[in-house]
Amino acid sequence: MGEESKGITFNILNYFFIIFMIYQSGNIFFLGDLYNVAVPILFISSLIVILSFIYAGKIKLVFDKSRIKQISFILLFTLSMLLTILINMDYHFNPYIAIFLQIMVAFFLTYVISFNSFVDKYTKVMFTLALVSLVFFLIQQIYPAIVYNFKFIEGPNTADYYNAYIHVFLSAKDYSDLYLLSRNSGIFWEPGAYQAFLNLALFLYLIKASKVNIYVLLTFIITIITTFSTNGYIILILILLSFSRKIFISNKITGFLLLITITLSSLYILNNSASLIDSFFFAFNKLFMEGRIYERISLGDLNYLFVDNRINLFGISFSTFESFGVPLWNSIIHTTIVLGLPFTFMLIYGYFNFTRKVTSKWVVFFLILLMFFSTETLFWRPLFLYLIFIGMLEINKKV
Numbered sequence: 001m002g003e004e005s006k007g008i009t010f011n012i013l014n015y016f017f018i019i020f021m022i023y024q025s026g027n028i029f030f031l032g033d034l035y036n037v038a039v040p041i042l043f044i045s046s047l048i049v050i051l052s053f054i055y056a057g058k059i060k061l062v063f064d065k066s067r068i069k070q071i072s073f074i075l076l077f078t079l080s081m082l083l084t085i086l087i088n089m090d091y092h093f094n095p096y097i098a099i100f101l102q103i104m105v106a107f108f109l110t111y112v113i114s115f116n117s118f119v120d121k122y123t124k125v126m127f128t129l130a131l132v133s134l135v136f137f138l139i140q141q142i143y144p145a146i147v148y149n150f151k152f153i154e155g156p157n158t159a160d161y162y163n164a165y166i167h168v169f170l171s172a173k174d175y176s177d178l179y180l181l182s183r184n185s186g187i188f189w190e191p192g193a194y195q196a197f198l199n200l201a202l203f204l205y206l207i208k209a210s211k212v213n214i215y216v217l218l219t220f221i222i223t224i225i226t227t228f229s230t231n232g233y234i235i236l237i238l239i240l241l242s243f244s245r246k247i248f249i250s251n252k253i254t255g256f257l258l259l260i261t262i263t264l265s266s267l268y269i270l271n272n273s274a275s276l277i278d279s280f281f282f283a284f285n286k287l288f289m290e291g292r293i294y295e296r297i298s299l300g301d302l303n304y305l306f307v308d309n310r311i312n313l314f315g316i317s318f319s320t321f322e323s324f325g326v327p328l329w330n331s332i333i334h335t336t337i338v339l340g341l342p343f344t345f346m347l348i349y350g351y352f353n354f355t356r357k358v359t360s361k362w363v364v365f366f367l368i369l370l371m372f373f374s375t376e377t378l379f380w381r382p383l384f385l386y387l388i389f390i391g392m393l394e395i396n397k398k399v
Helices: 003-026 035-056 065-088 094-109 115-142 144-149 191-208 214-226 230-242 244-250 252-271 276-289 292-296 299-308 318-324 331-339 341-358 362-375 382-390
Strands: 151-153 159-163 168-172
Touching: 003 035, 003 094, 003 115, 003 191, 003 382, 035 094, 065 094, 065 331, 065 341, 065 382, 094 382, 115 144, 115 191, 115 214, 115 382, 191 214, 191 230, 191 362, 214 230, 230 244, 230 362, 318 331, 331 341, 331 362, 341 362, 341 382
Parallel strands: none
Antiparallel strands: 151 159, 159 168
């Protein structure tokens, strides 16, 4: 096979696995009914590709310092989960096997997808999904009844779903008539999860782009605004302020007006107040004084879970946690409770190491990732685990 043909093959596979990881990490159906099928399929397909490429001589297994570090992490992750299982005598193995398979997928795909290729293709895929979701979001506002053309699926929590496959409509439960949530969730289980994938794409785009394309920037920003996610707005402002110089250099007037418009409109949209000054103070009170953020990141449950139930070093297991009946949005706290401190610290170190390697703005990037994980169950999803394992390799330059 020639170099051109090999390049085409790698590009196709890169897109396939990146799209698969996006769906597996955030799509309601892949995380629900399809979870027990989709995870093994992703694992087997990545394993087959790796073995095929090794056999054909397209990939060489080199056990250098970086690869040994990756394998050591896998062994430590596995040992930590085994201790959780044995200490708690939790022999319902399915959730642990699913996490192990997702860890292995992330490891395998570092042989197939380079970081630069990931950034390029991930941002393109998310840009396409953003455009598609804006179209569906607009149609939803004009003609809500369109959802009846798509498959209805009853949701586990407060919303039901209409599945258009490239978009998901959310309908509030306990209403006799159709009551669609006026927020853009894309293909994801809820708008807050969607903003995480969009903001990640925006950050990666801005660290890579030599010159910012204003249409790409606007598409991401407008889509994030339509999620009406408080966390999404805060992260968006952090990103825009961090890259304000690059945006100004690319288009000074547009960049300046854009930053002002987005900052002010985010505060305004956050609480729908007519007065900008009132809006600012209302937003501050809503987020901090009334405990909105405190509640959202589940800090109120810490005493009940850590003190009253005396959670041990290696966690209490999935089965025990399910018996508590306490819902947790914060996947860092959830992981600590279920799988223990060693497992959690290894993940946090992995994300810290990744952000430090890929950008000089690593403090902001690391903070943003922690904000994702504090409000959404993304801490050990395959797309994010890939970032940990690719961060253990030598990345040529900070893009």
